[in-house]
Amino acid sequence: MASQIKRLFIGRPMKSNAIEGEKLGKLKALAVLSSDALSSVAYGTEQILLVLMTIGISAIWYSIPISFAVLGLLLILILSYRQTIKAYPAGGGAYIVAKDNLGTATGLLAGGSLLVDYILTVAVSSSAGTDAIVSAFPSLHDDRVWIALTMIGFLTLMNLRGVTESASVLAIPVYLFVVVVFILIGAGVYRYLTGQMVSHITPGADGALSGISLFLLLKAFSSGCSALTGVEAVSNAVPHFREPASRNAIATLVMMGLLLGSMFLGISLLAYGYGIVPAEQSTVISQIAESVFGRGVLYYIIQGSTALILFLAANTAYSAFPLLAFMLAKDKFMPRAFMARGDRLGFSNGILFLGLLSAALIVSFGGNTVSLIPLYAVGVFIPFTLSQLGMMIRWIRLKPKGWFSKFVMNTIGMLTTLLITLIFIVTKFSQVWIVFIFLPVVIWIFYRINRHYANIADELRIQLDIDKPITSQGTIIVPVAGITRVVMNSISYARSLTDQVVAVYVGFNDEDIECMERKWAEWNPGVRLIVLRSSYRSVIRPLLKFIETVEWKTGNSGQITVLIPQFITKSWWHNLLHNQTSLLLRAHLFYQKDVVVATVPFHLKK
Template identity: 40%
Template sequence: MSDERDPTSAADSGRTSLERREERRGQRPGDRVVRIVRPPEFKRTTGGFVATDAALESETGVGRAWTNIRRALIGRRLATAEEHSERVSKKIGLAIFASDNISSSAYATEEAMRILALAGVGAVAALTLPLTVAIVVVLAIVVVSYVQVIKAYPSGGGSYVVAKENLGVVPGLVAGSALLVDYFLTVSVSVAAGVAAITSAFPDLHPGRVGIAVGLVVLLTIGNLRGIREAGNIFAAPTYLYVLAIFGLIAMGLWRAVSGDLPSAPVPIQSFLPAGTQPLTLLLLLRAFASGSVALTGTEAVANGVQAFKKPEARNAQIVLVVMGSLFGTIFLSISFLATSIGIQPDLSETETVLSLLARSLVGTSWYFYLVQFSTALLLILAANTAFNGFPRLASIMAVDRFMPRQFAQRGDRLAFSTGIVALALVSSFLIVAYDASVTGLIPLYTVGVFIAFTLSQGGMVRKWLRDRSRGWQLGTVINGAGAIATGVVAIVVGISKFQVGAWMVIAILPVLVAMLYGINRHYRSIEDILLIATTVPVRVRPTVPRIVVPISRIDRASLRALSIAGGLGGEVHAVHISYDADGAKAFKRRWQSVVGETIALDTIISPYRALMPPLLKYLDAIDRDGPGRPVIVVLAEFVPRHWWEALLHNQTALLLKLRLFVRRNTAVLDVPYHLDDPEPLDAEGERPGR
């Protein structure tokens, strides 16, 4: 890349090492043209340079192949300036952030029924719908409460930010940890439920459900690494297909209910005992309510991802949240009503879902049955996409606050938070394998974390309203206070009722996570305290003359190049050779005299026990004691093989030495690679290193 410039231009005086000036003769005698030439990998901008896409291209065959694979899988790189183009509309945002909540309608009724079935068929028929109504009431309170959260915190962050800013760091970390755990479980439960819908239609696939589930997580990971907008475009259709298919099924069912033509319930593959195995106690009822409350998961995702929406971000997020709650409430109530009206009982073997039994009773095994199953499976699988958007964003916010590793705050090639996406996929896959892709096995771990986060978020909002007393604070206090009470009660109910069947693990791991996050923050703060330059006055950088040590195993082109570079550093150079016997030391000295001469001092050390590292490190200690305070630079000669596999044939002594020297105080390491595929010529005769 080059620019034509006037030789008298002021910009010419500001050239840097990336630019060089070329003078050429003009067309007329006496004229001259000056060009400022810079590498094609950089563009000039105000105050510096911008690296182009070419600067990121690998120069090796393996690197180029990997780049091509990445480009094929996740697409071209996106510049930071293109971030605004990755924002999503309300239509796409509903598909991305509401899929988790809406998909819960496919199994929330069944999870409540499974607990009630322990008390017998009568409990399922009589109590499923009242429990559903109670859960929908709680959902309405949570939705209205989170509308207030979005209004107060339009930058996103949800429960973590609200709790941290209004209740303190520890409550904020508890809310953040609870949501992180919930996101892991969201992916596991959603994918497992999606696979259950597939195996309901095709029972022969049931034995391979774990492999199918893990494979689907991999596909979701690749899709989300392509960026939120493209992932939304890919995953939007299944959400709307499910909504249309389910509303069609509901319309058929309600019409037949009104006309008095409801079909008889199909018999599940394995039924619960009609009389039940447990008495109908308050604890059992609370367990059923807790299992059905899985329906509320995903509600907070919109509040966490406000900044993913197009402007006006907060308004669009609020609309999506209300639409999401309305759609879910309608579907959930309708499925529970139709299932109990027909008399459907859950399948004890988990081979066929309640929704599948409902669809089969209404439309048989027609094409519409398979449409419902297909759309349900797709949505349940893609509901995990909500977590793939929520977890990385929450982790990035916590990383900016230095409560999580900084890698989580960095965006990948497609402006997605790649580290968070990959971490979520790995942990979720582990949970799927550990629980054999069983929805019933995973559900007890689910919801307790999210309700803890709900409660802390709503409590934080109450504190904010009472402190700020801004416009509408009385109404806000009532709304968020009701939300805090409702979600707090549900959190206690879920924690108690599911404690023995798995919730204890989540409750136990939360303090551990909080301690880990706090420890990460303490580490970052301690490093900043050490490295921070407090003064605003310019600090004079004083050059220090180092002592330079060049370990030499043999005299060859690589070692001569290292000696040459060491001699140009401006310090006192010591070459050191460690030999295993006296004869080897004498032979090396003779070779040194004939090739290098007296230009650089040579120290030879005989190591009779054939150890290399300890004598060399003790030698450096002696150099340190001889001139305390002066830095030591160790110059290492290292050759680079033509092929990567050739490195396995060598001892990697330089690599091991670098690892040892990295933790040594007052020591710097200068690595001098020598490429075997492009050997450099020796110096001219009579010219020696260091001269």
Template identity: 60%
Template structure:
């Protein structure tokens, strides 16, 4: 049944030779890898207005110069990540750049930040998409968390089906979203040109506003920079592109940057000119669409596509997280299970882990986008800063042709990214402090995992491994719970190996049953030594492990090896296992940690 369900949800397994068919062309790559960055247009401008609200709506004209600053930073980031694509064509983005140029710890900070950021990408995107749905249908507002969790599960399943299939589905809503926002901006500009918008709806640009300060403007700029999250995803995902991968990735990055800049500028300008004020229950985009078109088909088209791209923007995380995890796993900083491809040739373990932690975040923050965005933005601007700095070091060290121009681009990007990161910590510390706790813990965990893998390698390597234990003989211990075919099967197996000694061990809870069992055993297996152990506290594990330890110490003196042969019957149907106490599994679990004891299980398969 489970296999059938898996085939229905995930699809048929793909051969390894079909991997090249899972590569993306530029059209699909733009949809699947730019959806996060493009979707931030729906909430980035709103974050600018929310930051200016502390002064009042009269300060909204400052959103225009702030937006110009955001676009300048976007330009620097796009040009910088284009350089990263050609400098590191195998992907890895900020993690690889930082590790190679700034050192391992800098790389791990960038990698750890991005891993957390991609989890936040899914949580923020789905939460923001749910907000768009509840703005259009207020009756659903009380079910925000449940809707968000359902969407994460659906996107996770979609990604488990494979990259090409998910990209084919995602391309439509992404391009429909771009069309919807072009219609929204075009409709708004037409309304402004025809004089349908009152000049009193907004404060003229340049009007002095009491209470404004450089600190507030920097905080507003930092809030607006949340629209730049996801810009780095293409440089991380170069292996997803068809050949020539770096060229296709660079062109896709430029296309994304152009679309993001144009749509972001248009929405900020419209929001300012229309005098749109942020509302907790209705998004800025929803208010603008209603004012420009009314509650008609155009309004629901814009809201519908906005909700879709906000939800499906999570797919950027699903595309980039597994590849980043692969790079970290190759360097032995996270478990090697992230290197394994699933049935559909995707890195399934990374996809499942990402979905699981995203749901935990949504539940923890109750799908409140405004609480997640600051943490989300810090998680991406820290790697931005490190990657730009890393590229600066690379150009100064290697000095290739045109390195001064490249250095200038990266220096501008690093400086602005650093300012934004600092502003987030200064202005939103109550919301972003967790990263100061979790990031060092993540880096420490990375190092612990690496030390474990190094220690395992040292112990397994023939040149450094300690000499193998010389075995002169073998003592076999067979725990028995009764006189059954299961026990008989295990005893016959032990005899076939011709050990020096076989010891059957019976754990008795009652004295009467102990004597009775000994008498029956002498008649049934007279040539097998039986040892009965009385358990005062009805425990099987304690007396058995103590006996095994005693035998093992004596056996070791004569270079004998102790093997525990565990009888186990296997029910015909899997669900029958819950009807049995699984004592054999419990014994095996405890004994596996005995250094010099071999544990083997002899299965007996039931037929009905």
């Protein structure tokens, strides 16, 4: 039944050679990989205004030059990541670039930052999408956690079904959001220019702006830069593209930059032009839509599409996180389980891991993860900086034709993103200080995993010309609970391997022991029976002590094998009616050195 349920939700398994059919074209890739970046249009401007409003309503005039500064940084990042995609067409983004040019530790810093960022992306996007729904339907405020968890479950399920299938479904709401935002911007600009909407803000009111400072402006700028999270996703996921993968990835990156830049600037201009300020129960984009269209059909279409794109922003993480986890696992810094492809050819373990951790964050923060946005932004600007620095080192090291102009571009990108990172740390230290504890712990875990795999490789490695299999006569111990066909089957198998077979019975009282000895003598299977008395009604402890005694007596002269008889019931629920002593014994013996544990199954027919 479990298999049938899995097939219903996940779909039929796909052959390995169908992997090429799972690659994405530019339009589907744009929907899957840019949803995080495009969704930031819904909250990027609001983050700027939240900081400026601490001075006064007139301070929102500064949101316009700050928005242009954010666009300038977006242009730098787009041009810089074009170079990264060309240089590293196998994907991996900041992790591969930093590891290749700056060393393993720096690469792990970039990779760890991105993994954490993707987890935060899912949590923040889900909570932001819930905010959009609650803005339209305030009565749902108490159900925000369940709404967010439902959407995380939906995205997890869609991605488990495969990249292509999820892209086909999720492309519709992404492009719907793009269309309705441009309609909103066009209608809003038209109404403003025709005098139907007039701002009530008086720019340059000296009294209101007396508290403005460079520190505050930098803080607002850094908050606005949260709109740029997700820009790196395309360079991380180049292997998801159809051939020519690099060219298609670059085209997708440029399209994403054009859409993001124009939408972000349009919303910022409308917010200022209409005098919109952040409100607790209504987002900025909700207020703009209400000002332009009223609370009619178009308003609810805009709110619905905004909620969808904010939820689907998490899908960028679902595309990039499993691929990055695969690369780290390939380098033996994460568990090998992240390298396994599921039935639908996706890295299903990475998808499930991402969904579970982000759901845990939603529950921990009660669905209100807005406080995580600064940490979320720092998590992506650290890899931004390391990626650009890595590319600078690469150009200096290789010096290909025309390298100097590329070096200058990456230098500008590195200095800019480094500045933003420092601004985040200085202006929002109270919110991002945990990154200085968390990231070192993540990197330490990476190294511990890598050391474990290295130790295993050392212990398992053999010299082909020296190390050969050794044949030796060992002792087989068969624990028995009575004289049954299960026991007879196990003893028969044991005697086919060696003559050194002993049966061990653990009795709790004299009557049971005498009965067992009498029946065994009557049966006479050709195997000696050793009886152990258990005063505390434990089967496992006397057996373990006996095995240790045999091991001590035999020393290195032979291998000890414990052959456990076990009957297999016809129906699964029959197991509930029987003691599982064999399972417990096997679990204990697994950790016993120099003891081989084997099970001889006997299948019941009734």
